[in-house]
Amino acid sequence: MKRVITGNQAVAYGVILSRVDVISAYPITPQTTIVEELSELIANGRLNTRFLKVESEHSAMAALIGAATGGVRCFTATSSHGLAYMHEMLHWASGARLPIVLVNVNRAIGPPWNIWSDQSDSLSQRDTGWIQLYCENNQEVLDTILQAYRVAESVKLPVMVVLDAYVLSHTSEPVEIPTMEEVDAFLPAYCPDYPIDIQEPMAFSVITTPEYFLEFRYKIQKAMEEVPEVAKKVNDEFRSRFGRGYAAIERYGEGEAEVLLVTSGTVTSTSRTVVQKLKGNGTKIGGMKIKRFRPFPFEEIYEEIRGVRKLAVIDRNLSAGVGGIFAQELKASLYSREERPEIFSFISGLGGRDITPNLIEEAIQYTVEHPRPEEEILWLGLKK
Amino acid sequence: MSKQFQFKGASDMPMIPISLGDMDWNKTGAWRAQRPFYEDKTPPCNAACPAGNDIVAFIQKIMQEDFEGAWQVIKEENPFPGVCGRVCFHPCESKCNRGNYDAPIAIHALERFVSDFVANLNQKIGKSSGPKKGKVAIIGSGPAGMSCAYHLAKLEYEVTVFESTSSTGGILRMGIPSYRLPKKVLDREISNIEALGVVIRTGVSLGQHLTYDDLKDYRAIFIATGAHRSRSLHIPGEKSKRVLSGLDLLKKINLERKLKLGDKVAIIGGGNTAIDVARSVIRLGKKVTLLYRRSREEMPAFKDEIEEALEEGVKIRYLVNPIRIGQKDGLKRLECLRMELGEKDESGRRKPVPISHSNFFVEADHVIIAAGEEVDVSFLPKGMENKEGIVLTQRDGSTGIKGVFAGGDLTSMQRTVAHAIGSGKKAALAMDCYLQGKNMEETIRRILIGEGPSLSILRYLHPEARPMNSHVVTFEELNMDYFEPSERIRESKAPLKKRVREFGEVTSTLTETMAHEEAERCFSCGTCNECENCYVFCPDASILKTENVFSHQVDYDFCKGCGICFSECPRGAISLKEEER
Numbered sequence: 001m002k003r004v005i006t007g008n009q010a011v012a013y014g015v016i017l018s019r020v021d022v023i024s025a026y027p028i029t030p031q032t033t034i035v036e037e038l039s040e041l042i043a044n045g046r047l048n049t050r051f052l053k054v055e056s057e058h059s060a061m062a063a064l065i066g067a068a069t070g071g072v073r074c075f076t077a078t079s080s081h082g083l084a085y086m087h088e089m090l091h092w093a094s095g096a097r098l099p100i101v102l103v104n105v106n107r108a109i110g111p112p113w114n115i116w117s118d119q120s121d122s123l124s125q126r127d128t129g130w131i132q133l134y135c136e137n138n139q140e141v142l143d144t145i146l147q148a149y150r151v152a153e154s155v156k157l158p159v160m161v162v163l164d165a166y167v168l169s170h171t172s173e174p175v176e177i178p179t180m181e182e183v184d185a186f187l188p189a190y191c192p193d194y195p196i197d198i199q200e201p202m203a204f205s206v207i208t209t210p211e212y213f214l215e216f217r218y219k220i221q222k223a224m225e226e227v228p229e230v231a232k233k234v235n236d237e238f239r240s241r242f243g244r245g246y247a248a249i250e251r252y253g254e255g256e257a258e259v260l261l262v263t264s265g266t267v268t269s270t271s272r273t274v275v276q277k278l279k280g281n282g283t284k285i286g287g288m289k290i291k292r293f294r295p296f297p298f299e300e301i302y303e304e305i306r307g308v309r310k311l312a313v314i315d316r317n318l319s320a321g322v323g324g325i326f327a328q329e330l331k332a333s334l335y336s337r338e339e340r341p342e343i344f345s346f347i348s349g350l351g352g353r354d355i356t357p358n359l360i361e362e363a364i365q366y367t368v369e370h371p372r373p374e375e376e377i378l379w380l381g382l383k384k
Numbered sequence: 385m386s387k388q389f390q391f392k393g394a395s396d397m398p399m400i401p402i403s404l405g406d407m408d409w410n411k412t413g414a415w416r417a418q419r420p421f422y423e424d425k426t427p428p429c430n431a432a433c434p435a436g437n438d439i440v441a442f443i444q445k446i447m448q449e450d451f452e453g454a455w456q457v458i459k460e461e462n463p464f465p466g467v468c469g470r471v472c473f474h475p476c477e478s479k480c481n482r483g484n485y486d487a488p489i490a491i492h493a494l495e496r497f498v499s500d501f502v503a504n505l506n507q508k509i510g511k512s513s514g515p516k517k518g519k520v521a522i523i524g525s526g527p528a529g530m531s532c533a534y535h536l537a538k539l540e541y542e543v544t545v546f547e548s549t550s551s552t553g554g555i556l557r558m559g560i561p562s563y564r565l566p567k568k569v570l571d572r573e574i575s576n577i578e579a580l581g582v583v584i585r586t587g588v589s590l591g592q593h594l595t596y597d598d599l600k601d602y603r604a605i606f607i608a609t610g611a612h613r614s615r616s617l618h619i620p621g622e623k624s625k626r627v628l629s630g631l632d633l634l635k636k637i638n639l640e641r642k643l644k645l646g647d648k649v650a651i652i653g654g655g656n657t658a659i660d661v662a663r664s665v666i667r668l669g670k671k672v673t674l675l676y677r678r679s680r681e682e683m684p685a686f687k688d689e690i691e692e693a694l695e696e697g698v699k700i701r702y703l704v705n706p707i708r709i710g711q712k713d714g715l716k717r718l719e720c721l722r723m724e725l726g727e728k729d730e731s732g733r734r735k736p737v738p739i740s741h742s743n744f745f746v747e748a749d750h751v752i753i754a755a756g757e758e759v760d761v762s763f764l765p766k767g768m769e770n771k772e773g774i775v776l777t778q779r780d781g782s783t784g785i786k787g788v789f790a791g792g793d794l795t796s797m798q799r800t801v802a803h804a805i806g807s808g809k810k811a812a813l814a815m816d817c818y819l820q821g822k823n824m825e826e827t828i829r830r831i832l833i834g835e836g837p838s839l840s841i842l843r844y845l846h847p848e849a850r851p852m853n854s855h856v857v858t859f860e861e862l863n864m865d866y867f868e869p870s871e872r873i874r875e876s877k878a879p880l881k882k883r884v885r886e887f888g889e890v891t892s893t894l895t896e897t898m899a900h901e902e903a904e905r906c907f908s909c910g911t912c913n914e915c916e917n918c919y920v921f922c923p924d925a926s927i928l929k930t931e932n933v934f935s936h937q938v939d940y941d942f943c944k945g946c947g948i949c950f951s952e953c954p955r956g957a958i959s960l961k962e963e964e965r
Contacts, residue, residue, distance in 0.1 A: 097400050156399060194402060201406035208401040215394040216401060222394075 001177050007168030010138040010175050011077060011103050011161075012037040014145025016047060017183040018101075021072035024052035024063040028082040029115050030165040031105045035077055057082040061089035061100075068098035069204055071192035073149065076100070079165070080107035080121045087125065090158075094129030094220065096205045099152030099159070099190070101145060102130075106265065106316075107165045108351040116352020117165035119265065119317035123293070123325045129220055131159040131227060132293040134264040138173040140246055143238065146178075146187055147246075150234045153190050155223045165352065167266045178242060186241055224295040231292065248292035249300040254279060257286025259367050260305060260341070262313040264290045264326060267355050271314075274360045283368045290326060298333050310342045312367040314360070314380070316349040323347065323377045344373045348380035355380070412924065416945035416963050422934045423959040424852045425910030429476035429491060431834030431856045434802040435462045435531075436809060438842065439476055439491055440911045446494055446903035447913070451896070455502040458495065460842045462805055463534040463577050464527060466503065466569040469496025470889075471560055472802045473686050481909050484859040487872035489906050490894075497899040503572055516542045520815060521602035523590050526554020527801045528608035528792025530577055531808030532815075535841060537580035539816050544602070545582060548589035551639065554610055555793070556801065558635040559657070561664045562887045591763030604815045606781075607764070608792035608808065611799060615756040617652065621709030622753065626716055630657040630754025637664050645670055646749020650718055652676075652706055653754035654683040659690060661754050662698040666884055672698045673746065677705040677723050682733040696884050701746075705738060709751055718746040759794050773797075779837075780814035780824040781807060789815055806838050813844055850933045857910035857956045866917070866954035873902040912936070912957040918949035 005013070011034045015023070023042075025035040041047035052067075054060045057078050064074040078086060083104050093100050108118035122132060133148065135141045141163050148159040163169060194202065208216060231248065239245030253261075253275040263271050268289040275287045288304055288311075290297070305311070315324025322328055327345035334340045344367045349355040359380045366378065391397045429439040438457055445454035458465045469492050480488035517540050522529045525547040533543045551557055553570050578584060588594050590609070599605055614629030616622060626646070630653060636643050649665050651658050654676035662672045674693075676683060679702045683690060694700065708719040722742035725734035761770050767785045769776045774795055781789040791807035793799045813831075817824040828836075831843040834856045843849055875891040877883075883890055894902065914935045919927045926943040927936050938949070950960040 095400075193399060201408075203403035203405075203407045204400065206401050206403050212391065212397065212401070215391075215397055218394050219397070219399060 001179075002174050003177055004172045005138060005175050006033070006170055006172050007135075007138045007141050007163050008033040008105070008170065009037060010142040011145060011163070012041075013175075013177055014142045015075050016041070017142075017178060017180060018073065018075070018146060018149050018187060019184075019189070020049055020075040022050045022052065022064065022067040022074045023076065024054055024060040024067070024074075025076045025078065026054055026057045026060050026082060028057070028079045030107060030169045031077045031079040031082070031103070033170070034103060034105075057085040058089055061086045061093060061102075064100050065089060065093055065096060065098060068093070068100050068192075069096065069196065071190070071195040073153075073190045074098075074100045075102070077103040077105070079105045080109050080115075083121045083125060084109060087128065090125055090128040090130060092205075093158045095216075097156040097193075097220075097223075099149070099156055101148045101152060101159050101161065103145070103161045103163070105163055105165050105169045112351075114351045115165065117167055117266075117316070118350050118352060119162070119315075119325075120350075122160060122162045123317050123319075125160070126294060126325070129157065129224075130294060131155075131157055131224075133159065133161050134291055134293060135161065135163045135168065136266060136268045136289065136291075138168055138171075138175045139244065141168060142175055142177070143242070143244060144246065146183060147231070147234050147238055149187055149190070151227065151231050154230050154234070155226050156193070157220070157223050157227070162265070164266045176242075176244075182241065186238065227292075227295050228297065228299065246291055247300070248290075248297040249304050250289040250291065251286060251304050252289070253286035254284045255286070257284045257308055259283055259285050259310045259312060259364060260308045261285065261287045261360070261364060262290065262311050262326065262330065263287070264293070265316065267314055267316060267349065267360075270355060270357055271360055274357050274364070277357075278361070278364065285364055285368075293326075293329075296329055296333060301330070301333060302337065305341060306339070308341045310344060310367050312344045312346065312363050314346045314348055314355065314363060316355065318347055318350060342372050344370075344378060345376065346378045346380045353381065411941045413926075413939075413941045413943050416940070416943060418945040418947060418960050419940070419963050420938055420943065420945065420947060420950050420958050420960050422912060422936060422938070422957060424850060424912065425956055425959075426834040426852055426854055426856045427909040427911060428479040428481055428834075428856050428858075429489075429909075431838075432475040432479040433806075433833075433838055434475065434798070434800065435464075435468060435472075435805040436833055436838035436840055437461050437468075437476075437495070438840070440906065440908055442498065443489065443491070443494060443903045443906045444908060444911070444913055446498065446899055447906065449896075449900055451498055451501045451899075452505070454494075454498045458498060461809065461840065463531060464573050464801070464805055465495045466499035466573050467527070467556060467565060468802060468805070469493065469499055470565050470569065470891075471556075473800055475802075481857065481859045481862060481907055482905060485864065485867065485907075486869045490873050490875070490902050493873060493875050493894050494899055494902060497894040497896075499569070499573075500893045501896070501899075503569075516540055517816075518542065518603040518819060519544070519601060520604045520606070521546065521599050522606045522608065524548075524554055524608040524610060524792070525552040525574075525584055525586075526608060526610050526792060526804060527556055528610075528794075528804035528808040528811075529554065529606065530574060531805040532606045532608065532791065532812045533582045533808075534577045534580065535809050535812035536815065537577070537582050539812065541816075541819075543582045545584040546588045546590065546594060547584060547586045548592070548609075550587050552584050552586060555612075558638050559631060559660070561634065561638065561660050561667075563663065563667065563883070563890050564660070566889055589763075596765050603819055604787045604789065606808070606811045606815065607768075607775075607783075607788065607790045607794065608804070608811075609760070609763075609794055611757040611759045611793040613758045613760050614753060615758050617706070617753055617755055619707055619709065621711075624709060624711070624716075626749065627709055627751045627753065630661045630752050631757060633661055633752055634664065637668075643668065647671055648715075648748040649673070649750045649752060650675060650716070650746055650748035651752045651754055653756070654678065654685060655754065655756060656685045656689065657757070658754035659685040659693050659698075661752050663689075663693050663696055664887075665752075666693075666696050666698055667887055673748070674698055674700045675704045675706060675718070675720065675746065676700060676702055677736040678733060679703060679725060682725075692890065695880060703736065704746075705736065706746075707743075712747070715747045715749060716751045718748065718751060720744055720746055757793070757799070780817070780828065781811040782814060782818070782824075787818065809841055810837075810839055813839060813841065853910075853959075855910075861956040862907055862909065863952065863954045866915075867907065870905050872905070873898050908955045908957075910956050913955070915954060917952045917954060918958060921948050921952045923948060
């Protein structure tokens with residue numbers, strides 16, 4: 001069934017279809033309508049899920065940590081300051097290897113106070129041990145949630161599904177909604193490794209001396225390293241069942257591109273039309289969408305950038321003092337490679353400013369015209 | 385401690401650090417710096433009840449729909465719930481913490497409900513069968529005397545009550561009109577007391593039919609003869625014809641129901657007797673004007689009563705003081721002065737000051753003086769001192785004469801039914817202490833409700849009963865997160881037209897549903913009602929359910945003293961103290 005729904009409604013459908021047992025959340029714009037929708041369904045008795053009201057995002061995640069330890073499927077959604085407030089508990093969820101799925105609606109962090117789209121919130125949590133998946137449209141949002149539970153429960157790591165504020169969260173698009181039966185066949189019930197049994201008490205995440213701590217962290221890294229293969233299998237199965245799929249990295253545009261435009265989130269949609277428009281205009285331009293930020297898709301990237309001379313990376317985020325975070329990750333990942341394209345790091349669209357086709361074209365033009373960037377950070381649309 | 389594992393490396397380690405053993409060995413209670421504990425505290429209603437009722441306890445029983453249980457609780461302390469539920473001025477309600485939130489619990493209505501519910505079951509208080517501890521005499525069958533008789537009978541004394549008039553109940557029967565207290569309710573509660581073996585001898589008046597010598601067989605005596613003499617106004621014409629005292633008039637109406645009165649009746653006074661007289665006379669079809677020397681603010685009568693009197697057509701003229709009762713054309717002619725309010729007097733009320741040359745006249749067929757009552761000390765034995773119109777007693781009710789105790793209106797200016805019931809109970813305890821050679825002062829300290837002066841006979845009889853800290857719970861100590869505003873129940877009233885034609889009861893008893901709903905409004909201040917908030921909130925699962933004195937207890941092996949149970953207890957029934965080291 002196809003319905004015209006917002007990104008936040010797509011999230012709600014994903015959660016309903018995933019048969020989540022426990023939801024705990026605290027309202028924050030622009031996430032609020034997700035849990036509003038879900039809590040209403042629960043209150044009306046149409047969704048058999050336990051909704052825990054809490055006084056903060058920190059508690060929301062703490063509550064889910066308890067529930068997930070108890071062996072049930074959990075969900076929460078947040079944004080911006082709410083995600084920042086969860087920070088400590090995000091570490092706990094991954095350290096305790098709990099397959100919680102969280103939706104973060106990308107929103108700038110204040111001050112200055114701002115409620116519009118910006119990736120700084122989710123990217124500030126890049127070192128918390130969570131898998132991070134960025135979505136381009138509402139269909140991808142719904143489908144990514146279904147896949148996220150499969151991946152999370154397989155590698156025992158939490159997943160953050162990320163979508164842009166307003167551009168997706170509050171904008172309606174046609175979305176194909178799978179049936180419950182179809183999703184049930186794809187997503188089996190969650191089976192915890194260590195179910196709680198009061199007859200056989202155990203203590204979880206107990207203090208660990210230096211003797212073993214390193215090894216537990218090693219195991220988390222190993223689990224992260226399993227993700228590319230697991231996620232690919234899950235996506236392949238999803239594609240065979242539903243006819244759609246989303247790779248960690250997606251190439252579009254001309255095959256033998258010299259310049260590759262690198263984006264994540266909804267900027268990709270705009271980029272697709274720009275790349276299409278510039279086709280046959282001399283320099284071969286291609287596009288690359290990064291969906292999975294953690295674990296970072298090294299191998300997939302190496303595969304996709306063969307023969308590419310320049311990468312034009314548009315970051316809708318800023319790590320002040322360094323620059324765009326996606327560009328940094330790409331630089332770091334390519335350092336050891338013999339084939340190292342020149343990286344042009346553009347910053348644009350912070351705090352929800354539109355990244356227009358003109359701006360994208362400007363970035364491409366600059367990249368084509370310059371052998372290497374004149375500055376470490378290239379500001380797109382900056383009013384100096 | 386359980387067995388420890390040694391791992392070669394990551395490959396043989398589990399995914400997460402877990403202990404396969406339990407953590408019972410780790411007595412985290414040792415980390416505690418503060419200790420929560422269950423401790424009932426005194427609810428403000430209990431502390432305010434002059435009769436010493438355990439109000440919260442009986443309301444809890446109503447909440448559980450155990451109406452008979454509620455009666456068992458009340459009758460432990462007070463044999464007159466039907467009377468008190470109707471006529472008590474309910475100081476409990478003015479202290480009710482719920483009054484700071486929306487409206488106090490209608491405690492009087494609940495007490496009345498319990499009494500009437502049980503009456504319909506024909507419940508009787510059983511006669512005690514144990515050996516008698518001796519004979520005691522009580523003079524006066526009013527609320528003080530009968531309360532004393534009741535408790536002494538329960539303490540297994542052989543009790544004889546001497547009553548000077550032909551009927552029992554004292555002021556309850558003679559002074560309180562039946563539209564407030566139906567005679568059958570009084571009869572029912574007095575017969576409950578008689579059922580315990582108490583003998584009441586009516587028509588026996590101390591001094592007239594009975595001397596103190598006649599009473600020497602009795603091991604102790606309680607005198608509670610009340611205050612029956614109407615206070616004089618000391619104005620000319622006061623002793624003339626067609627001038628009556630308020631209490632005499634009430635006695636006539638209550639006992640004989642027949643009285644010849646002219647059409648216009650003027651009543652002087654602003655107390656409860658004046659209002660009772662006014663409302664009774666209205667019911668005889670007369671026109672009533674009440675003359676009071678201060679303003680409505682200062683009227684000592686209960687607010688509700690004044691309101692109802694006005695509803696029924698009683699006219700009240702404020703700031704008016706009669707100075708002479710004359711006669712003109714067959715009518716009484718009251719010469720009055722207009723008054724104004726001056727400085728506050730020793731009662732805390734503004735003192736009325738006459739306005740000179742403001743004389744005017746009020747005419748009436750009858751004049752009723754209801755300016756307060758005094759005690760008659762003429763028949764009292766030598767050795768009983770009296771001062772400022774009351775007989776002096778010790779804190780325990782004992783008088784200057786060994787074995788003779790006194791109470792009720794005779795010994796106090798706080799002349800309410802509830803105070804009288806409380807003083808009768810106190811005397812019963814004092815007499816038992818005196819006869820059993822116990823130290824009454826020490827006993828009083830142990831069984832005081834809150835800061836007193838009311839006493840708990842339950843604690844006297846059952847020292848092992850669940851203790852109650854004397855601290856009276858304040859509104860600030862309650863956790864309002866757990867309560868929602870709700871409306872106080874209203875007792876339905878008979879239609880006005882019906883009310884002014886007869887002496888039937890004005891208000892009606894609550895139904896079971898109404899009583900239950902009202903009881904559910906109770907905060908249960910300071911008293912655990914097993915709401916289980918502590919059990920739900922304890923992050924250490926250290927609240928254990930028990931069947932002991934308390935329904936719950938803290939597991940000190942594991943309680944870390946976070947204090948969440950203390951702060952989430954809606955009613956202040958958990959205390960927190962620093963851990964002693």
